Amino acid sequence: MSEPEETQTQAKATPLRSLIGAVISGSLAFAAYFLMSAIATSFAAKPLHSDNLIVLRISSAVRTLVLGIAALGSGVFAIVAIGLVALAIQLFFQQLVKRES
Template sequence: MNDPNLTPQTETPPSLLRCVTGAVISGGLSFAVYSLMIAIATNFATKPIHSDNVLTLRISSAVRTLVVGVFALGSGIFGIVAIGLLALAIQSIIQQLTKPKSN
């Protein structure tokens, strides 16, 4: 578990550029996944299932719900990450402004 040959890694504070770049990328991915989710949901809505078998209708409804739900979850996660990275950028700006200047 504790290997003495490993060098300890020092944490570097997040830079403003990295935070904003990550937020833009994550926000773009969130929008792309959301757009894809809307397209899939619209496609599912316009093409109803034609079957007399109740089990087939229930399974296909569950699969459609799961597919749309997975894309909604992905969109939400990327959106939350983008908001978090923007909040981290704002926090680092505030910390830089309030940090006392040393000579």
């Protein structure tokens, strides 16, 4: 029994698609940044109240991990947006060279 093969067509990369992706990724980066800022503000406004050293260390580690994950998400989306803008510029110049020749 063989399953029918699905033909997948790959969409060509265009400067417009790259810029649209960059806008989407950039907006997600800003959203992640504002989320990270809100989390940091919330953590700063609510200090830890405990006499137990283990509780203080674990809660500090959890807070650091939460902020780190939000910062990582923001950074990844920002780098993707920059890369897509660079790809759009590269594709634009490639189209200009093709038209000239």
